[in-house]
Amino acid sequence: MRLNKLFIATLLAFSTLALQSCLKDQEDFFDESSSERMQAVLENTKAVLTSSDNGWIFDYYPDRNLSYGGIIYALKFDDKKVSVRCELSPDMEKTSFYKLNTNNGPVLSFDSYNTLMHFFATPSSGEYQAKDGDFEFMIMNVTEDLITLRGNRTGNTMYLRRLNEDPDAFVHAIGKIYDTNVLPSANGSVGANAITCKNDINAHYMEFFWGGDNSQSSGEYYLSTSTGIRFKNPVTVNGATISELNYTFDDSNKSGAFTGEDSNGNSISLSGVLPETYAFFDEFKGSFTFSYANGAKNVNCTLVPDKVNGIITISGLNRNYDLIATYNRSLGCMELCGQVVAVTSDSQILFMGGTSSSFYAKSSVGFFFIKNPQNPTHYEIMPNNDPYSSKCNNSFVIIESADKYYIPPTSYRINGDYNISNVKAFIKN
Structure with a gap:
């Protein structure tokens, strides 16, 4: 009996020492690994950001309520600075500093003032919370062509997409879409079905109506592309989804047209005319x-x-x-x-x-x-x-x-x- 008690006591003491040793090794392992992984994410993000000769398209969604829909930026990164252009003013380019650091995770921060980059985040006497825009973003995922971010203030998911064309031409093409996409409404068809849409040009929100007496509807926020608009999430219309639409504008008669194709292969055609009193x-x-x-x-x-x-x-x-x-x-x-x-x-x-x-x-x-x-x-x-x-x-x-x-x-x-x-x-x- 004494031998059994001594064996059990020795076993318990050894187990305690072994457990403490394992916990210490495990703690050291995870602390070091976490720090290394964080640093690896930041270094990889910087390498990817600076690798694009033409820079990146930034799908930016200010305001947690999406009051402005999506806004397109074009960003070009070097080792310390970022050159910023925006569809709101295609002729303007502003350069400022950026940082990659940690704050409960890897963060991309535009930490020095930039007229364009901070437009939605700068308070004023009339907007003490600014326009609820972000300038710090949690890095969620990084691939060679797509970086997924989350705004620290709004929580909105946003994307950096590798730009594969001349940034000046791209921003001006986007700017033209932004300037001319001002039709308040448009009518037409999706396949054989009649459809109409209302276009909130300030909120970048399009709502579609179809069925008898336009009894069915569906809408979604969007942002500009160089050829039209892209919805934040595919919008379901009459049983099929629409992700993007092309847009053209005829200056001679101030008419605009949205065209494209839904997920079922139906062609989409919507057109409208601005009032003669409209001035750009x-x-x-x-x-x-x-x-x-x-x-x-x-x-x-x-x-x-x-x-x-x-x-x-x-x-x-x-x-x-x-x-x-x-x-x-x-x-x-x-x-x-x-x-x-x-x-x-x-x-x-x-x-x-x-x-x-x-x-x-x-x-x-x-x-x-x-x-x-x-x-x-x-x-x-x-x-x-x-x-x-x-x-x-x-x-x-x-x-x-x-x-x-x-x-x-x-x-x-x-x-x-x-x-x-x-x-x-x-x-x-």
């Missing part, structure tokens, strides 16, 4: 005449469009400030609303909708400037969607605001006037 963003560029007082008074100005931010700077109306208008892609027009144009030591100078006797200090009150189809160089004024805009009689007023409202100093008036009444048009010179 670049049309709001150059020298204009601002006509008011029913055309009796005129002042020259210059319009400079900023495609990345969707704004149009109006300079020349007053030497002390510029006005900032926005471009409405859905309507194809310029929108000018109330704004603070200058700040003095004890007051603000406001440009707002209204007259000297009745004005509205709201940034949403303003007017659309819409192309006149009978006279395409003229952009005529009409109230925007704010209910107070229709009460402004197509007029603006410049007011000094302190403890109350005052007529502004002459130096802040336009053409000597603070009451910009009965605006007639913007006329392209």
